[in-house]
Amino acid sequence: MSKRRINKVAVIGSGIMGSGIACHFANIGVEVLLLDIVPRELNDAEKKKGLTLEDKVVRNRIVNEDLQKAIKSNPAPLYHKDFAKRISTGNLEDDISKVKTADWIIEVVVERLDIKKQVFENLDKHRTPGTLITSNTSGIPIKFMSEGRSEDFQKHFCGTHFFNPPRYLKLFEIIPGPKTSTEVLDFLNGYGEKFLGKTSVVAKDTPAFIGNRIGIFGIQSLFHQVKEMGLTIEEVDKLTGPVIGRPKSATFRTVDVVGLDTLVHVAKGIYDNVPDDEEHGIFQIPGFIDTMMEKKWLGSKSGQGFYKKVKNDDGSSEILSLDLDSLEYRKSKKASFGTLEKTKSVDKVTDRFPILIKGEDKAGEFYRKNFGAMFAYVSKRIPEITDELYKIDDAMKAGFGWDNGPFEIWDAVGVKKGIELIKDLGKEPAAWVNEMLEAGVDSFYTIKDGNTYYYDIPQKKHVKVPGQDSFIILDNIRKTSEVFRNSGVVVEDLGDGILNVEFISKMNSVGGDVLAGINKAIDMAEKDYDGLVIANNGKNFSVGANIGMIFMMAVEQEYEELNAAVKYFQDTSMRIRYSSIPVVVAPHGMTLGGGCEFTLHADRVVAAAESYIGLVEFGVGVIPGGGGSKEMAMRASDSFKKDDVELNRLQDYFLTIGMAKVSTSAYEAYDTGILQKGKDIVIVNEARQIAAAKAVARFMADQGYTKPIPRTDVKVLGKQALGMFLVGTDQMVAGNYISEHDKKIANKLAYVMAGGDLSEASYVSEQYLLDLEREAFLSLTGERKTLERLQHMIQKGKPLRN
Incomplete structure (x- = not known):
């Protein structure tokens, strides 16, 4: 069997989803052909120009406009704007024959079976035998789509369901047709998994597949519950957000973003196609949703949904909330519950679930009902939608952004307790759950030798979840591989002579304990190991230095201690660079300030594509003080070419x-000089990142690292550079682009990066620049306006312009 490679993809249909999929293939370096229909009539602009329906620019108008709209949308569908060059466009009449050169054709046209079948009939005439052909349907049965197609077509045809937006949501459902090989x-x-960076889940050909079947059940049951329990939309969003490991947009804000019409369309599809579902009634659209649909209150796309942004007379804007009884907008009300207060000090989400279901207020009642209904529902979807319970959890985590899937939550509260919650609702779990307990197995998952095992129903025992061999999951190995811990880090032995430093501070911020932990890990690695990785599985790599600590020292004018703390930070960055073993840093998510400075000093960086890296210290009134200012001056020097x-x-x-630039992806960090081409690498699947970083450290050690x-x-x-910078900052103040305090910070940075006011260009040491950087940093912490910025960031979580 020859190896299948994907060099070119044809995407049929350029709407929001089609353009998004095209952009994500361009992200990973694949050549893309994006096709859509030919317009039926000229628009006003075309008429003015005297164009006809035969002109190429008119014939490709729909596809080109859709693609441009996607590229300009926010959040960006491309890792880097230059990647758009990998996409060529065309229309389904003039360019359909070009699909013969594609290795994979993806259909993303309107959700109507008759139109899809017509498109497939046309594609079947032009595709090369053996080419993959898939549909991104979110609900039409796959078996109906390939009826009447050639044998080769049916063998290479299936559903590949991406979630919107395709760059950011990780779920990739694969749905076989009757004859898919x-x-x-x-x-x-x-x-x-490997190329698109997704969580791949092979699903059965059932209505809405896995993710939407369970996800829409969850949302629809909330729609019914909210009325029954007399909850406000703010209360539901408070209860279903970060406190239970769900996105900040929780439930109603998420529906506003996705679009109420999209949700209703999928829910109706499920309602019509699963008459025997024991919770069939849940998929019926409640009255208040019908009214919202009639009024076209669809969410962000129509300007109002469950929330509505309005402008006040004074020019300020305000978010109003929908009252579900009167269906009128009112001022938002802050939601608070005693039960939630009890979880404030509990960092690990799974440890909160047992507390939440014990709550004696409305929140406790909400969680008992909500989880009980979800547990009963997911247990009964096996084997209907999938045979393996872990696929349901994977789908909810990757498609809906949950930290934990339903069976993981059930494990967290205890299987027996979960059954109690189900019975309290007058429901029953699926028979296999009781059989599992009778077989002496009291959890859906277990960890063995660093791997996750799930309960396999037919075998009545725990079986290893497939596909983990290329992952290193720190949660799974910590118990057996921990070699050192303090309050800021855990150091784990990854095997093969490589250690890992994992930050465990709040938001992975960098304080004295993290610095001590990094130094300790380097000591250990230099003595007994071959290399070191700095990586974690947190939501973000690191939000930067612990500014609370800097603020306290500065307010109390403990400048000697502050000087020592900054020097310790600089020395740690330099130790990362100048240790006797290779150090590989693996940033992902927010990698700001100090987290960025560690990245800058690594021997190699293995960055997740979704890395938002930048030196953001200007926002709190200082310059980078952990070696970042020195490093950028040095990188500038290294980039000087003759003439x-x-x-x-x-x-x-x-x-x-x-400008406190933060890259919107790792690829953009090459442009800002934070990542270096030819040295640092980008990896699309974050789950593979630590294993890849370990392999790079091992490779460097094996090559004889010195x-x-x-x-x-x-x-x-x-002076030549300093003069230019000072003139520039004067002009910025004069033009009202920056404040006087911004100018002061910029001038301090200019002094460091120019190497001081030396009379001519000179060669200096890194230590010379570090001393200038530290001096400038300390002088800024003595400024009242810097203290105001630090305090504002600590209290409000956003920068102050003063």
Whole structure:
């Protein structure tokens, strides 16, 4: 069997979903052909230009407009705007024959079976035999779509359901048709995970597949529950958000973003197609939703849904909430519950569930009902929608952004307790759950040798979840591989001579304990191991230095202690660079300030594509003080070429810090000079990141890693650069672009990056620049306006412009 490779994909249908899928394939380096229909009539602009329906620009108008709208949308569907060049466009009449060169054709047209069948009939005439052909349907049975198609078509045809937006949501459902070959399913399962960075889940051909069947059940039961329990939409969003490991947008804000019409369409599809579902009535649309649909209150796309943004007379804007009884908008009310207060000090989400269901207020009642109904429902969907319970959990985590799937939550409250919650609602769990307990198994999951095992119903025992071999999940290995811990880090032995430092501080912020932990890990690695990885499985790599600690020292004017703390931070960054073992840093999510400075000093970086990296210290009134300012000056120096305008190069690096630029993906971090081409690598599937970082550290050790020699050859431009920067900041103040305090911070940074006011360009050491950086940082912490910025960030979580 020859190896299947995907070099070119054809996407048929350029709407929000089609363009999003096209962009994500472009993200991973695949050539994309995006096709849509030819317009039936000219628009006003075309008429004015005297164009006809035969002109190419008119014929491709729909596809080109859709793609441009997608590229400009927020959040961005592309990792880097240049990746759009990988997409070519066309229409289904002139360009359909081009699909013969595609390795995979993905249909993303309107959700109507008759239209889909027509498209497939057309594609079948032009595709090359053996080419993959899939549909991104969210609910039409796959078996109906391939009826009457050629044998080769049916063998290579299945559903591949991406979730919107395709770049960000990880779920990739693969739904076999009656004749899909196992080779195709295995290939797509592996490709989705390895290349597209997805959680691939092979589902059965049942209405709404796995993710939407369970997810829509959850939302619809909330719609019914909210009226029954007399809850407000703010209360439901408070109860179903981060406190239980769900996205900040919780329930109603999420529906506003997705669009109420989309949700209703899927719910109706389920209602019509699962008459025997024991919870059939839940999928019926409640009256208040029908009214919202009639009024076209569909959410963000129509300007109002469950929430509505309005402008007040004074120009300020305000978010109003929908009162579900009167169906009128009113001022938002803050929601609070005693039960939630009890979980405030509990960091681990799974440890909160047992507390939440014991609550004696409305919140406790809500969770008991909500979880009980969900547990009963998911237990009865096996084997209807899938044979393996872990696939339901994977689908909810990857498609709906839940930290824990239903069976993981059930494990957290205890299987027996979960059955009690079900029975309290007058329901019963599926028979297999009681049989599992009778067989002496009291949990759906267990961890053994660093791997997750799930309860396999036919075998009546725990079986290893497949596909984990390329992952390192720190939660799974910590118990057996921990070699050191303090309040800020855990150091784990990853095997093969490589250690890992995992941050465990709040939001992975960097304080003295984290710095001590990194130094301890380097000591251990230098003595007994071959390399070190700095990585974690948190939501974000690190939000930067613990600014509360800096603020307290600065307010109390403990400048000696502050100087020592900043020096310790700088020395730790330098230790990452100048240890005798390779150090690989693996950033993901927010990697800000100090987290970015560690990244800058790594021997190699293995970044997740979804990494938002930047030096953001200007926002709190200081400059990067952990080696970041020095490093950007050094990288500017290393980029100087013969006959170059060196000042321009230096200015680019200066602006990266001065504008607090944060990349919207790891690929953008190459542009800001934070990641280095040819040295640092980007990985699309975050789940593979730690294993990849370990492999890079191992490879470097095997090649004979030697400790680098500290630099003394950094070219700084002195007064010439300083003069240019000072003139620039004066002009920025004069034009009202920045405040006087911004100017003060920018001038301090300019002094560091110019290497001081040296009379001519000179070569200096890294230590010389670090001393300038530390001095500038400390002088800024003595400024009242910097203290105001620090305090504002601590209290409000956002920067103050003063």
